[in-house]
Structure formats: C-alpha cells, structure tokens
Amino acid sequence: MSAPEPAIRKTLADANLQLAIYNNTGRFKENRRKAVAPEKLPEYQKLRSQAAAVKRHTLDFLDVYLMQLEAAVTANGGKIVWASTGQEAADFILNLAKERGHNLIVKSKSMTSEEIHLNERLIEHELEAVETDLGEYILQLAGQRPFHIVAPAIHLTRDDVADLFTEKLGIERDTVIENQAMTARRVLREKFMAAGIGITGANFLIADSGAVVIVENEGNARLTHSAPKIHIAIAGIEKLIPRMRDLGVFLDLLGRSASGQPLTSYTSIVSGPRREGELDGPEEFYVVLLDSGRTKVLADSQKRESLQCIRCGACLNTCPVYRKIGGHNYPWVYSGPIGKIITPQFQGREKDPWLPFASSLCGACAEVCPVKIDIPGILLQLRREHSESPQGSEERTMFRRWAWLMRRPRIYSFAAKIGLGFLGRKPNSWLKRVPWPANRGPLVAWLAERDFPAPPPKSFRDLWKERRR
Amino acid sequence: MDPRDILFGRVREALGRKIGQKPLPPPEPLLRIRSEPAASKLEIFRNALESLSGTVTVAPEVAGVREAVEKLLNGRTAIASNNPFLAKCGIPDISGVTSGIRDSAELRNACVTAGVGITGAYCLLADTGTIVLRATPEEPRLISLLPPVHIAVVHQDRLLTNLDEMLSMIPRPVNASSAMVFITGPSRTGDIEQFLVRGVHGPGAVHAVIVSGKNPPE
Ligand code: SF4
Numbered sequence: 001m002s003a004p005e006p007a008i009r010k011t012l013a014d015a016n017l018q019l020a021i022y023n024n025t026g027r028f029k030e031n032r033r034k035a036v037a038p039e040k041l042p043e044y045q046k047l048r049s050q051a052a053a054v055k056r057h058t059l060d061f062l063d064v065y066l067m068q069l070e071a072a073v074t075a076n077g078g079k080i081v082w083a084s085t086g087q088e089a090a091d092f093i094l095n096l097a098k099e100r101g102h103n104l105i106v107k108s109k110s111m112t113s114e115e116i117h118l119n120e121r122l123i124e125h126e127l128e129a130v131e132t133d134l135g136e137y138i139l140q141l142a143g144q145r146p147f148h149i150v151a152p153a154i155h156l157t158r159d160d161v162a163d164l165f166t167e168k169l170g171i172e173r174d175t176v177i178e179n180q181a182m183t184a185r186r187v188l189r190e191k192f193m194a195a196g197i198g199i200t201g202a203n204f205l206i207a208d209s210g211a212v213v214i215v216e217n218e219g220n221a222r223l224t225h226s227a228p229k230i231h232i233a234i235a236g237i238e239k240l241i242p243r244m245r246d247l248g249v250f251l252d253l254l255g256r257s258a259s260g261q262p263l264t265s266y267t268s269i270v271s272g273p274r275r276e277g278e279l280d281g282p283e284e285f286y287v288v289l290l291d292s293g294r295t296k297v298l299a300d301s302q303k304r305e306s307l308q309c310i311r312c313g314a315c316l317n318t319c320p321v322y323r324k325i326g327g328h329n330y331p332w333v334y335s336g337p338i339g340k341i342i343t344p345q346f347q348g349r350e351k352d353p354w355l356p357f358a359s360s361l362c363g364a365c366a367e368v369c370p371v372k373i374d375i376p377g378i379l380l381q382l383r384r385e386h387s388e389s390p391q392g393s394e395e396r397t398m399f400r401r402w403a404w405l406m407r408r409p410r411i412y413s414f415a416a417k418i419g420l421g422f423l424g425r426k427p428n429s430w431l432k433r434v435p436w437p438a439n440r441g442p443l444v445a446w447l448a449e450r451d452f453p454a455p456p457p458k459s460f461r462d463l464w465k466e467r468r469r
Numbered sequence: 470m471d472p473r474d475i476l477f478g479r480v481r482e483a484l485g486r487k488i489g490q491k492p493l494p495p496p497e498p499l500l501r502i503r504s505e506p507a508a509s510k511l512e513i514f515r516n517a518l519e520s521l522s523g524t525v526t527v528a529p530e531v532a533g534v535r536e537a538v539e540k541l542l543n544g545r546t547a548i549a550s551n552n553p554f555l556a557k558c559g560i561p562d563i564s565g566v567t568s569g570i571r572d573s574a575e576l577r578n579a580c581v582t583a584g585v586g587i588t589g590a591y592c593l594l595a596d597t598g599t600i601v602l603r604a605t606p607e608e609p610r611l612i613s614l615l616p617p618v619h620i621a622v623v624h625q626d627r628l629l630t631n632l633d634e635m636l637s638m639i640p641r642p643v644n645a646s647s648a649m650v651f652i653t654g655p656s657r658t659g660d661i662e663q664f665l666v667r668g669v670h671g672p673g674a675v676h677a678v679i680v681s682g683k684n685p686p687e
Contacts, residue, residue: 061492135660181666219656219671226610245498263597267651271643277606299483
C-alpha cells in the first residue's frame with residue numbers, strides 16, 4: 001500500500017502549480033461560502049436535506065424511475081440506449097456515426113464520457129471528436145485529463161495556453177486571455193456548424209418528464225444540442241430525479257456549491273428531437289444510460305449514498321489534500337474526496353488500495369456537500385473493508401500482535417524497555433529517524449513526513465510505581 | 470439477453486426489488502412560491518441581470534419597444550424570430566432586421582452573419598435575472614445563441630419570481646417544447662486562470678426589453 005510518491009512530490013515542489021491550485025480552489029471555496037451564507041440563502045440547510053432525501057429515495061427505487069424515464073423519453077420521440085459498460089456506450093455511438101455517415105462529433109463537458117474514455121474510443125475509429133468547453137478543449141489539445149471535475153484546466157496558465165495554441169493551431173503566440181477565448185470561439189464555431197453529432201452529458205435526468213438537464217456557462221452545451229442533426233446525451237443511471245418540480249432545489253444548490261453562482265448562465269431542459277414545423281434542433285435524440293460499476297455501488301445500502309453526488313466539486317475545493325496534491329495524482333478521472341470514495345467502489349479496491357487512507361478525516365468535505373454525502377464515514381467503511389480483505393493481512397497481523405502484547409503487562413514492560421534502549425531517552429527532543437533494527441517498512445514512511453517526540457526519561461508506568469510507593 | 474433487461478435485472482438485484490413492486494412515495498416537493506408586487510419583481514429582475522452585466526429597458530407600451538430596440542441595435546444588423554409578439558411591437562419593420570424566415574438553411578446562415586438576435590421569451594424569472602426561452606416553430610434555438618448579442622422582448626405579465634412559480638403554472642413544460650433554456654446573463658468562461666471572459670460561445674451581451682402597461686390582444 002503506497003501512494004504514487006514521486007509524482008506527488010513533484011506536484012508539491014512545483015511552486016507555480018501549488019499557487020494555481022491554492023488560488024483557484026480558494027476562490028471557488030470563498031464564492032461558495034458567500035453564496036450559501038444565511039443572509040443570502042436562509043433555506044440552505046433545508047434545501048440540502050431535501051436534495052439528500054430526494055436523491056436517496058430515487059436510488060432506493062431506481063428501477064421504478066428508470067422505467068418512468070424510459071416511457072417519457074419514448075413518448076417525446078427520443079430513444080434510450082442501455083449500456084452496461086463504457087464499451088457498449090461507445091459502440092452504440094460508433095455504429096450510429098457510421099450508419100448516418102457523420103465523421104465529426106462535437107462534445108460538451110461530460111465527466112461520464114471521460115470516465116469511459118469515449119474520445120479515445122471514437123478517435124481510434126477515425127472519427128473526429130472535439131471537446132468544446134474551453135477548458136476541455138485546451139486539455140484535449142494538451143493530451144491531458146481534467147485536473148478538476150468542474151474547472152478542468154485550473155492548473156494551466158495563460159502562458160501554457162499561448163504555447164499550446166501556437167503549437168497546435170499554428171497561430172501567433174498571444175497571452176491575452178480574451179484573445180485566447182476568442183480564438184477558441186472561432187475555431188470551435190466552425191466545428192459546431194459542420195458536426196453531424198453532438199454529445200452532451202447530463203446534470204439531471206427528470207423521470208416524470210423524460211428530460212435531460214444540462215447546466216453550463218459558456219453556451220457550448222447549447223450549441224452541441226442545438227446545431228447538429230443528432231443529439232446524444234450520455235449519463236450514469238444515478239443522475240435521475242423523480243419530478244420536474246424537484247429541479248428548483250437542485251439548481252439552487254448546484255450553481256452555488258460549484259462556483260457561487262445562484263444560477264449558471266445556461267440551463268437547458270432538453271426532452272426530445274425537434275418537433276413538427278421547427279426550423280432547427282436535432283432530428284434524432286438519444287439518452288445513453290450507463291451502468292459501468294454503478295449497480296455494484298447500489299447493492300451496498302450503506303455506501304449507496306455515494307451515488308447521490310451531483311458533481312459540484314465543492315468537496316475538492318475544500319479538501320486540504322486535494323488542495324496540495326491537485327487532481328492528477330488521483331488514480332482515476334474523479335479526484336478529491338468524491339474520487340476517493342467512488343474510485344474503489346466503481347473500479348475495485350485493487351485499483352489503488354492506499355486511496356481511502358490518504359485522508360485526515362477532517363470532515364470538511366461532508367460539511368460542504370450539497371447532498372449530504374457522509375464522505376468520511378464511507379472512507380472509514382472502505383478502510384475497514386480493506387483491513388478485512390486479503391490485502392489487509394499485514395495490518396491485521398500487526399494489530400493482533402499488538403493486542404496480544406497489551407494483554408501481557410510484564411512482557412509489555414520488558415519489550416518497552418528494550419525498545420526504548422534502542423531509541424534512547426533524550427527529553428524534549430524529536431525523533432526524525434528510526435534507528436536500527438526498527439528502521440523498516442511503515443515506520444520509516446511514517447517518520448519521513450512527521451517527527452515524533454522522543455520518549456521521556458521515565459515511562460508513565462515507572463512514575464506510577466514511584467507515586468504508589 | 471437484451472441490454473435493457475440486463476440492466477434492469479442488475480438494478481433490481483442490487484436493490485432487492487421485484488418486478489412490479491411498488492415504491493414508497495417520494496418526499497413532498499419543496500416548492501418556494503411567494504407573492505411579490507409587480508414593481509418589486511421588476512427591481513429584483515433588474516438588479517439580478519445587471520449584476521451579470523446584462524441590461525434591462527422598460528418600454529411603457531408596445532409603441533415604445535421599437536425605439537428601445539433601435540437604440541440597442543445601434544445600426545447593427547439583426548435577425549428576429551417569428552414570434553407574433555415581436556411583430557406586434559413592430560420589430561420586423563426596423564431597418565436592418567431580417568425576419569419571417571421559414572427555411573432551416575436560410576435560418577442558419579442568417580444567424581451566422583447577424584450582429585444581433587432578437588427573440589421573445591416564454592417568461593422571466595426575477596430572482597436570478599433569467600430569460601426563459603422555449604423552442605417552437607416561431608422561436609428557433611439558434612437566434613438567441615449564434616449572434617454575439619441577444620435581445621429578448623417580453624411583456625411584464627410574464628415576469629415571475631422563480632422557477633417554482635413557473636412550474637406551478639406549467640408542471641410539464643416538455644409538453645409544449647422539446648427544448649427549454651434558462652438564459653441568465655451572457656455566455657461566460659473562467660477556464661483560463663479564472664479570468665472572466667464574456668461571449669466565449671454564446672452571446673457576450675444580453676438585453677431584456679420589458680413592455681409594461683396593457684398587453685393588447687394578439
Ligand atoms: S460529493 Fe458532494 S460536494 Fe463532492 S462533488 Fe459530489 S455533490 Fe459535490
């Protein structure tokens with residue numbers, strides 16, 4: 001069990017990167033705090049409780065709401081595509097593109113599509129799949145994955161973007177951010193007008209209406225679902241909410257928790273292809289519903305709440321670990337506290353057994369989560385499962401030996417004397433290294449980042465004995 | 470086996486539920502509806518939209534709309550939707566305004582070249598400064614999206630406090646349109662160093678023209 005140490009050390013040593021992470025997450029964090037403060041949103045706690053209850057209820061009866069959604073989408077003239085794996089989702093899109101003869105696909109930001117490496121799969125088959133969210137576009141050019149689930153490119157500066165645009169687009173180097181954004185507008189506008197297929201994610205799926213709700217600021221998602229002939233929305237099955245009337249609560253929480261905005265610039269409620277007599281809008285509408293590990297999480301009624309997440313990113317911005325190590329040192333596309341709990345559940349514990357342990361359990365994430373996911377509690381459960389698993393045998397043995405020792409005071413005191421003999425007794429000093437022969441394994445790693453007070457000249461047991469005399 | 474049945478099978482197994490087993494009732498929806506006098510609603514809307522750098526112009530009657538829009542256009546060309554309310558306000562008669570398009574390709578081209586897009590609005594939401602549009606044969610999606618400036622003309626009757634009030638009036642907005650969009654200020658991005666840039670993909674400027682006074686019948 002060990003963290004990807006060299007990569008983390010590199011992140012920690014990069015002063016510019018540290019500043020970028022700190023400033024960006026700090027601003028999001030502060031904006032959120034102000035936006036949900038009692039003066040601004042007195043009913044905040046009530047909204048959180050309602051959102052958590054609605055999400056929990058939907059998950060508990062997900063089969064029913066999936067059926068409702070299917071019936072409503074079909075009635076609106078759209079089609080549901082059921083995908084157990086990312087491969088199945090990608091295959092559907094590939095076949096559709098081939099059948100309809102479309103080679104150019106525009107995409108708006110979707111963590112679900114990142115999760116299944118949709119772009120890579122499409123590009124492998126010689127389709128052009130273009131990310132259109134400015135941050136995602138930059139990352140696609142750079143060949144990187146999102147650094148943050150809401151603000152994907154916070155680790156890059158205007159200079160990085162200038163270099164990238166010069167290299168990939170062949171334009172003159174320009175470090176003015178407005179100009180860079182306008183370059184992206186120009187390049188991507190052409191793609192929007194030429195693309196045959198638009199792929200969006202979904203922030204919410206509304207069961208009673210058969211609608212997909214997409215929340216954004218740039219307008220690239222609107223272009224993606226309005227301009228091409230075909231609109232495909234791809235979403236995990238956990239994105240459902242029962243009724244249109246539930247939407248207000250979730251919108252009030254999402255924008256504020258993510259960026260402090262009462263409502264983002266654009267919220268689209270899309271429920272099917274264009275209707276009779278309309279001059280624009282897609283002619284075909286598909287909702288790809290993805291399992292890819294979600295039913296595994298659903299089966300555990302205790303950890304089921306992990307699926308309540310609305311991907312606001314607030315837990316990342318507030319997490320002292322994320323704010324130091326950034327998004328690229330987590331093993332999967334979902335980083336931060338939410339990544340820590342869903343990665344082992346979606347991908348299996350083996351993916352990175354250290355993950356649930358890399359937390360101080362400070363609880364900051366649970367405090368800001370708009371749907372009240374008990375992230376620290378779930379981390380503890382994951383730790384317990386790890387220690388009960390075959391991989392946890394070393395730990396189990398250690399604690400078993402410890403327990404044996406603690407129950408035998410004479411042997412304990414003897415062992416302590418020997419141990420202290422090695423460590424030496426220097427009052428008021430700090431141990432920075434473990435002396436031989438204990439300098440091995442976890443102890444060394446533990447002391448590499450921490451100092452430990454040297455044992456005092458007399459142990460508590462000795463002092464106690466003296467007093468009683 | 471059918472992928473649909475596989476997925477439903479997995480979901481039911483995970484939840485320990487049988488086909489056709491009834492769910493518990495969902496929590497009561499939390500709707501926040503309050504009454505707000507028209508004048509204060511207008512002020513709330515104005516403050517919200519202006520804080521996002523949008524503008525709000527109030528025209529005391531239909532006759533004043535034309536002047537207000539001409540001023541906003543300031544000589545730029547525009548494409549206007551076929552919303553009857555715009556015709557009632559005399560928008561298509563403004564020089565430089567194209568309207569009455571009934572062809573898809575023509576609409577696209579007009580939207581690509583126009584300096585301004587003019588639409589009506591289904592309603593306005595005061596609390597957030599939001600303009601609600603829905604796609605219909607008269608009100609296409611691209612007019613409020615492709616041109617760099619968007620002007621929405623709407624009667625004050627349609628000014629509501631918030632989304633919950635709208636949904637209490639039309640619980641199933643999808644019945645009337647397959648695409649409803651809430652527009653809250655201009656298009657914006659902060660993706661590079663969190664530096665705010667407006668108009669990255671959608672319009673960089675948004676203007677609401679609100680017609681007060683009596684709404685004459687169509
Ligand atoms: S776990 Fe909660 S705070 Fe974190 S992204 Fe999900 S909803 Fe937001």
